[in-house]
Amino acid sequence: MAESNVAADQLRLFIERIERLEEEKKGMQDDIRDVFLEAKSGGYDPTAMKAVIRLRRMNKDDRDEAEALLETYKTALGMG
Numbered sequence: 001m002a003e004s005n006v007a008a009d010q011l012r013l014f015i016e017r018i019e020r021l022e023e024e025k026k027g028m029q030d031d032i033r034d035v036f037l038e039a040k041s042g043g044y045d046p047t048a049m050k051a052v053i054r055l056r057r058m059n060k061d062d063r064d065e066a067e068a069l070l071e072t073y074k075t076a077l078g079m080g
Contacts, residue, residue: 036046055063074080 036049039049040046055066058066071080
């Protein structure tokens with residue numbers, strides 16, 4: 001019976017930690033949205049900014065591969 005209570009307490013603690021982290025994540029997402037809105041009001045394109053952020057997350061080899069693939073597709077579609 002004591003093990004059951006310990007397991008239930010541990011589960012409750014995990015759930016509470018996750019809930020706190022979800023709240024923090026929402027706050028951060030709101031902050032990020034605000035920064036994009038601020039940038040947009042300054043004349044920057046949030047879509048292009050998101051693309052740059054996505055590229056910066058990639059390592060150089062993955063980025064080069066993605067850019068080469070994009071160029072291949074553009075050429076195939078007569079856009080290059």
